[in-house]
Amino acid sequence: MIARSASLVSVALALFAAPAAAQQAAAVIAIPPLTTPDEKATGAGSPAAVAWQASQLIASDLRTTAELVPVGPDQKDYYSYPEVTAPTFSRWRAKGAKFVLTGFVRSRPDGRLTVGCYVYDTLKGTELGRTGFVVAPEDWRRAAHKCSGIAYTAATGAPGIFDTRIAYVAESGPPSARVKRIAIMDGDGNNQSFVTAGDTIVLTPRLSPKAENLAFVSYVDGQANVRIVNLTSNEQRPLVAGSGGMSFAPRFAPDGRRIVFSMQAGANTDIYVADSSGGPAQRLTAAPGIDTDPSFSPDGSRIAFESDRSGNQQIYTMAADGTQQRRISFGGGWYAAPVWSPDGEWIAFARRIPGAGSRIGVMKPDGSGEKLLTDDALDEGPSWAASGHELIFQRAGPDGRPALYRVTLAGGDARKVVTPQDASDPDWSGVVD
Amino acid sequence: MRRALFLFALVSSAASAQFPGLSRRPSVPPPPVPLLMGIDGLRAEFVAQSGSDKVFFGGDSAVLTAPARATLAAQAQWLRRHPEIIVRIEGHADASDTRDHALAVAARRAEEVRDYLVLLGVPAAQLSTVSWGKERIAVIGASQDALALNRRAVTVLVR
Numbered sequence: 334m335i336a337r338s339a340s341l342v343s344v345a346l347a348l349f350a351a352p353a354a355a356q357q358a359a360a361v362i363a364i365p366p367l368t369t370p371d372e373k374a375t376g377a378g379s380p381a382a383v384a385w386q387a388s389q390l391i392a393s394d395l396r397t398t399a400e401l402v403p404v405g406p407d408q409k410d411y412y413s414y415p416e417v418t419a420p421t422f423s424r425w426r427a428k429g430a431k432f433v434l435t436g437f438v439r440s441r442p443d444g445r446l447t448v449g450c451y452v453y454d455t456l457k458g459t460e461l462g463r464t465g466f467v468v469a470p471e472d473w474r475r476a477a478h479k480c481s482g483i484a485y486t487a488a489t490g491a492p493g494i495f496d497t498r499i500a501y502v503a504e505s506g507p508p509s510a511r512v513k514r515i516a517i518m519d520g521d522g523n524n525q526s527f528v529t530a531g532d533t534i535v536l537t538p539r540l541s542p543k544a545e546n547l548a549f550v551s552y553v554d555g556q557a558n559v560r561i562v563n564l565t566s567n568e569q570r571p572l573v574a575g576s577g578g579m580s581f582a583p584r585f586a587p588d589g590r591r592i593v594f595s596m597q598a599g600a601n602t603d604i605y606v607a608d609s610s611g612g613p614a615q616r617l618t619a620a621p622g623i624d625t626d627p628s629f630s631p632d633g634s635r636i637a638f639e640s641d642r643s644g645n646q647q648i649y650t651m652a653a654d655g656t657q658q659r660r661i662s663f664g665g666g667w668y669a670a671p672v673w674s675p676d677g678e679w680i681a682f683a684r685r686i687p688g689a690g691s692r693i694g695v696m697k698p699d700g701s702g703e704k705l706l707t708d709d710a711l712d713e714g715p716s717w718a719a720s721g722h723e724l725i726f727q728r729a730g731p732d733g734r735p736a737l738y739r740v741t742l743a744g745g746d747a748r749k750v751v752t753p754q755d756a757s758d759p760d761w762s763g764v765v766d
Numbered sequence: 767m768r769r770a771l772f773l774f775a776l777v778s779s780a781a782s783a784q785f786p787g788l789s790r791r792p793s794v795p796p797p798p799v800p801l802l803m804g805i806d807g808l809r810a811e812f813v814a815q816s817g818s819d820k821v822f823f824g825g826d827s828a829v830l831t832a833p834a835r836a837t838l839a840a841q842a843q844w845l846r847r848h849p850e851i852i853v854r855i856e857g858h859a860d861a862s863d864t865r866d867h868a869l870a871v872a873a874r875r876a877e878e879v880r881d882y883l884v885l886l887g888v889p890a891a892q893l894s895t896v897s898w899g900k901e902r903i904a905v906i907g908a909s910q911d912a913l914a915l916n917r918r919a920v921t922v923l924v925r
Contacts, residue, residue, distance in 0.1 A: 508906050534901050537865060556896050557869055579873060579897060582866040600877045602870040623870040645826060646867055669864040683864055713864050733861060733906050
């Protein structure tokens with residue numbers, strides 16, 4: 334927790350020190366503390382305590398973004414309950430804030446809390462968004478993340494990344510006998526939990542869009558195979574029953590009902606699609622070579638994938654039925670692990686450059702506009718934030734130990750994501766309902 | 767380092783391939799009934815007489831090199847004498863490969879080795895394959911030597 338807040342402080346400083354162009358992009362949002370009509374009750378879980386904690390969490394959420402600079406919460410900016418929907422705009426304008434977020438926490442007779450948030454444009458004096466939730470006192474974090482989400486959406490037009498989940502592989506033990514477990518945490522690093530026990534090697538967890546189900550690769554049958562687990566019931570089953578070759582590289586379709594993945598037969602590996610609830614797999618590619626890492630476009634109409642049919646790994650796209658296959662990457666080195674952005678604008682990838690490691694980059698779905706976002710490291714496995722403005726990926730250190738990092742599409746240094754153990758194969762969900 | 771290792775594999779396996787008697791000392795004759803040997807003893811004998819239980823590959827490649835073929839020829843000779851032994855060929859990739867491509871290319875390496883052993887007369891029923899991708903790195907490090915030593919297929923005697 335200490336490490337986390339320390340890294341957040343350094344991020345804020347970096348923003349202030351950034352060049353003028355970057356400063357223009359980041360707008361100030363005032364976060365005065367949420368108010369409450371129930372001032373008498375105090376102590377943990379009381380409306381007043383939750384209001385203060387939620388205000389701090391909202392500011393801390395927004396501080397992790399490149400687009401917003403939160404100011405507050407400050408106790409002396411307290412306002413009354415009626416002022417929630419009638420803030421004094423001139424006061425926030427004078428402080429240089431383009432946006433202000435107000436809100437309240439109110440206790441209900443059933444012991445739960447109502448949390449409401451509003452975002453305003455201080456220059457125009459107009460409301461840009463609002464959200465409200467009834468939550469158990471211990472679930473206040475999710476309500477605060479939703480408040481952060483409407484502020485981010487009001488400022489950028491993109492979905493907030495705060496009420497999301499990140500699945501990854503937690504690694505421990507010596508290199509020769511690595512213990513790997515599927516882990517899941519909230520988008521802000523809280524609520525760590527394990528999905529698998531660590532008794533068998535597991536790889537590449539992939540969340541369904543709303544983080545209800547998880548596909549991953551397990552060696553429980555003696556070879557790599559895709560398994561599906563329902564995160565509520567914990568029920569687990571293989572995606573394809575009794576296949577000969579291994580199956581791997583699963584990824585959900587945007588509708589959450591289908592899964593694209595690779596299946597190996599002899600020296601050949603092709604891409605298949607199957608219903609996530611069972612049924613036969615349909616083959617989409619047939620070229621000799623290794624076709625893998627398929628990823629749907631957000632409208633479900635196309636699939637990006639990687640193939641070495643030309644001699645080395647390059648990125649291709651095809652229609653969802655396997656037709657219209659075409660190569661889109663032509664730079665030097667190898668291109669791997671394409672992932673389509675949630676807004677459909679970009680395809681992220683890992684590019685291996687001989688003698689220069691492996692870097693994360695993006696290109697347009699037609700192959701134009703390539704830019705590399707990281708440099709000089711062993712980076713791989715990009716996964717998009719729901720906003721489409723940011724990626725999470727895996728970076729291996731000189732000793733081979735992996736950790737998770739985030740980098741924004743706008744560029745700048747990648748920031749480490751703190752995890753309790755070494756971490757690899759991150760996958761970031763969409764916004765949870 | 768890599769070249770030296772290849773050379774060693776080539777020399778020792780070529781010797782045992784052409785003159786199988788040379789690798790056995792006259793004072794220690796091979797056991798007449800191999801099944802009485804424990805699996806550890808069999809593995810030691812397999813490695814000693816084949817030169818190595820491993821073959822190595824070029825970057826991003828599953829092509830068998832000349833030293834690899836020589837090692838596999840010696841392995842095949844031993845395996846043909848031991849049809850009772852069940853063998854698993856384990857393919858591996860180096861850490862510079864990406865996760866999923868590593869799985870596929872390591873599977874391809876294991877398949878190449880299996881096919882070559884079958885070509886040399888080892889019954890296919892004796893052989894199975896598995897890909898470990900880059901999940902079981904043998905030599906840590908990003909040096910070219912370390913990467914080369916991890917791009918391997920290991921012939922594992924199961925029982």
